[in-house]
Amino acid sequence: MQVKFIDEKKYIKYKFKSKPYQHQYDAFLKSKDKPAYALFMEQGTGKSKVIIDNIAYLFRKGKIDTAIIAAPKGVYRNWFASEFKAHMPEDVVHFSQVCIWTPVETKKNIEELTNFLKVSNKLRFFIINIEALSSDKGKNYLHRLLNTSSSFFCIDESTTVKHRTARRTKAVLKLGRLAKYRRILTGTPVTQGPLDLWSQIHFLDEYIFQNSFYAYRNAYCVMRKRRTSTHSFHEIVSYQRLDELQEILKPYSFRITKDECLDLPPKVRQIREIELNREQKVMYHTLRKRAILELERSKLVTAPLIITRILRLQQILCGFIKYDDGKEEVIKGTNPRLEELLNVLEETQGGVIIWATFRRTIQMIYDALAKKYGVSKVAKYYGETESEVRQDIVEGFQKGNIKYFIGQPRTGGYGLTLTKAKTVIYFNNTYDMEVRLQSEDRAHRIGQTDKVTYIDFVAPKTIDEKIIKTLSNKKKLADQITGDKWKELFSI
Numbered sequence: 001m002q003v004k005f006i007d008e009k010k011y012i013k014y015k016f017k018s019k020p021y022q023h024q025y026d027a028f029l030k031s032k033d034k035p036a037y038a039l040f041m042e043q044g045t046g047k048s049k050v051i052i053d054n055i056a057y058l059f060r061k062g063k064i065d066t067a068i069i070a071a072p073k074g075v076y077r078n079w080f081a082s083e084f085k086a087h088m089p090e091d092v093v094h095f096s097q098v099c100i101w102t103p104v105e106t107k108k109n110i111e112e113l114t115n116f117l118k119v120s121n122k123l124r125f126f127i128i129n130i131e132a133l134s135s136d137k138g139k140n141y142l143h144r145l146l147n148t149s150s151s152f153f154c155i156d157e158s159t160t161v162k163h164r165t166a167r168r169t170k171a172v173l174k175l176g177r178l179a180k181y182r183r184i185l186t187g188t189p190v191t192q193g194p195l196d197l198w199s200q201i202h203f204l205d206e207y208i209f210q211n212s213f214y215a216y217r218n219a220y221c222v223m224r225k226r227r228t229s230t231h232s233f234h235e236i237v238s239y240q241r242l243d244e245l246q247e248i249l250k251p252y253s254f255r256i257t258k259d260e261c262l263d264l265p266p267k268v269r270q271i272r273e274i275e276l277n278r279e280q281k282v283m284y285h286t287l288r289k290r291a292i293l294e295l296e297r298s299k300l301v302t303a304p305l306i307i308t309r310i311l312r313l314q315q316i317l318c319g320f321i322k323y324d325d326g327k328e329e330v331i332k333g334t335n336p337r338l339e340e341l342l343n344v345l346e347e348t349q350g351g352v353i354i355w356a357t358f359r360r361t362i363q364m365i366y367d368a369l370a371k372k373y374g375v376s377k378v379a380k381y382y383g384e385t386e387s388e389v390r391q392d393i394v395e396g397f398q399k400g401n402i403k404y405f406i407g408q409p410r411t412g413g414y415g416l417t418l419t420k421a422k423t424v425i426y427f428n429n430t431y432d433m434e435v436r437l438q439s440e441d442r443a444h445r446i447g448q449t450d451k452v453t454y455i456d457f458v459a460p461k462t463i464d465e466k467i468i469k470t471l472s473n474k475k476k477l478a479d480q481i482t483g484d485k486w487k488e489l490f491s492i
Contacts, residue, residue: 014057017089021446023261024050027254032057036182036204038158038253043187043438044445045258048079048156048415051183052087055152059092059123064180066124066149068142070172071156073129074381074390075415076101079156080127081391082417092123101128101138102387117144124149130160134168139175146178153179155203157414158186159434164199164213176203187441191434193239194220201249208252220245230299258444265451267444271468274340274459276317277333284316284462292490306486310431313463318361318428328360337457338368341427344455345369345404350422351397354406355413355439357430359384362406365427369404376401382408394418413439419447425455429467436471463489 020028023041027050031037041047055067069079080098088096099116102109116124126145132138146153153176155161161169176182182204190196198216201208209216217223222238258264276284291309295301315322319335322328345352356362362380369378379393379402396402398420405418409430421443430436443452458464466489 014053014060015089015091016053016087018049018087020049020053021046021261023256024053027256028053028057030254031183034252035180036208036252038184038189038200038204038249039186040189040253040255041185041187042257043441044264044448045187045256045261046446047185047187048083049087051154051185052083054183055123055125056089056092058152058181059095064123064150064152065120066126066145066151068126068128068145068151068153068179069156070128070130070133070154072160072414073131073387074411074413075156076127076129077387077391078394078415080125084125095121096123096125098125098127101126101132101141103129103132105137113141117148130155130157130168130172133171133175134166139171142175143178146175151179152181152183154183154185155200156185157438158184158200158203159188159191159196161199161203162196164202169199173199173203173206177206188434188437193236194242194245195236197245197249201252204252208248262446264444264448267440268451268453270453270455271458272340272344272455274317274337274457276459276462277331277336279332280316280319280336283321283331284313287312287316287321288490292487295486295490301486306489307431310463310489314428315358315360317459317462317464318356318358319364320358320360322360335364337427337459338364340457341365341425342368342372344423344425348423350450351400351402351418351420352404353418353421353424353443354404354427355409355425355430356406356427357408357410358428359408361427362408365406369406373404378402378404378406380406381412383411385411397421407439409435409439413442416442417445417447418442419445419449421452422450423453423455425457427457429456429464429471431467431470433471 024046027039027041027047031039031050032054039047039050055064058064069076071079077100080100084098097116097119099112116126128138128142133142155172161172163169184200184204189200195217198209198213211219220239220241221236222240223234224237226233226235295306295309298305312322316331318337320328320330341354354365356365359382362382366378366380379396381390381393393402393405394416397405397418400420405421413435424440424443440454456468458468
C-alpha cells in the first residue's frame with residue numbers, strides 16, 4: 001500500500017512518537033494552538049493520533065494540565081488501550097496519570113476518582129463514555145475536574161451530541177464552556193442536514209454561529225408548514241446557502257476523506273438474496289398488512305411507531321418474532337438466512353465481521369459458528385459484552401486468534417480498528433446511514449492492505465430492499481416517514 005508521509009522539511013519542533021501521514025501532520029499544524037477546532041476526518045484516516053499529538057504539544061508548552069476524552073461507550077476504553085499507548089510521546093507518558101471512568105460505583109473506584117482530582121505536576125488524562133454525561137454523577141464529576149484545571153476537552157464521534165434538546169447535549173455544552181481547548185471528532189458531521197452541526201459547533205464556540213438556533217435554521221433550511229387532520233407543523237423541504245456555511249466553518253475545521261489521503265484497496269460490494277421459509281412468509285405478510293391497517297387507522301402516525309413495526313418485520317426476516325409484550329419466539333423450520341451465512345463463510349479467507357442489529361440474532365449466529373468452528377474462533381461484541389473484555393476481543397481478532405467477529409453496529413461500529421477483516425457481512429441492516437458508514441470503516445481504514453468485500457443479506461420484496469435503497473441513496477429513514485411516505489416502506 002502506498003502511503004503519504006509528511007514532508008520532513010515542514011517539521012516543527014515537536015517530537016512525534018509515531019510518524020504521521022502528511023494529512024495527519026497538516027491537521028496537527030492547523031489545529032495545534034486553536035482554542036476550538038473540529039477534525040472532520042473520514043473514518044479510518046487516523047484523527048485520534050492528531051488529538052494525542054495535540055494534547056502532548058500543549059502539555060509540553062505548559063498550556064494544559066488535563067486532557068478529557070469523551071467517547072461512545074463501545075470505544076472509550078480504546079483511547080488508552082490503543083491510541084494513548086501507540087502515539088503519546090514517552091516523555092509525556094512519564095508525566096501522565098490516566099483515569100478511566102467506570103459506571104460501577106465501588107469503594108476502590110470512588111477513591112481513585114477522588115485522588116485523581118488531587119493530582120498535580122502531571123498531565124491528568126481522563127477518559128469517560130459520553131453516555132455518562134447524561135447522569136448527574138458523570139456530569140458533576142467532570143464539572144469538578146474542569147473547574148480545577150486548564151483543560152483540553154475532546155468529544156469523539158461528536159454526532160452523539162447533535163440533538164440540541166437531549167440531556168446529554170445540554171450537559172456537554174455547559175461543561176464545554178469550562179475548558180480552555182475544545183475539539184470535536186467525526187468523519188460524518190452531517191448525516192441529515194445542516195441542523196446536525198448546530199450543537200457540535202456550539203460546543204466548540206458559541207459565537208461561531210452568531211445567532212439563535214431558530215435564526216440558524218431559517219438561514220440554512222427551507223421550511224414549509226404542513227397540516228394534518230389533527231395538527232400542523234413545520235418541516236424542512238430543502239437546504240440553502242450551504243457554501244456560506246462551509247466558509248464560516250473553514251477557520252475552525254479540517255476535512256479530509258480516505259480517497260484524498262490514503263491509497264486504500266477498494267471496497268467490493270455484493271448482495272446475497274435470501275428466500276424466506278414458509279412460516280416466515282406467512283408471518284411477514286400477515287404482520288405487514290396488520291401494520292399498514294394500524295397506521296392508516298391511527299390519528300397520529302409517529303416515527304417511533306413506524307420504526308417499531310419495521311423492526312418487527314426485520315426480526316421475522318432474521319428468524320424470530322418479538323411480540324409487543326416482549327416475548328420472543330423462534331420461527332419454525334430452517335433459518336434460510338443463517339444457512340446462507342454458513343455457506344458464505346465457507347467461501348471466505350481471513351477475518352470476517354458479521355454485523356447484526358438484534359441480540360437474539362447475535363446469539364443465534366454465535367451458537368452456530370461456535371459449534372462449527374470452535375468457541376475460541378468466535379466472539380460477540382454488543383451491548384452486554386463487558387467493557388473489560390472488549391479490548392481483548394479486538395486484539396484477538398487483530399492477531400488472527402479470533403476469526404469471526406459478531407457485532408452490533410451501534411456498539412462495535414464506532415472507533416474500533418478491525419483491519420484483519422477481509423469480509424464484512426450485514427446479516428441484517430441498520431436503517432441509520434451514519435451507523436452503516438461507521439461500521440463499514442472498521443475494516444476499511446489505515447492498516448488495511450487487502451480489498452474488503454461487503455455482503456448484504458437481502459430478502460427480495462421485503463423491508464430489506466427498502467432499507468438498502470434508503471442507505472444507497474444516502475438518505476435518513478426519518479425522511480421517508482413524513483406525511484404518507486411511510487406507505488412506500490411497507491409496499492411490496
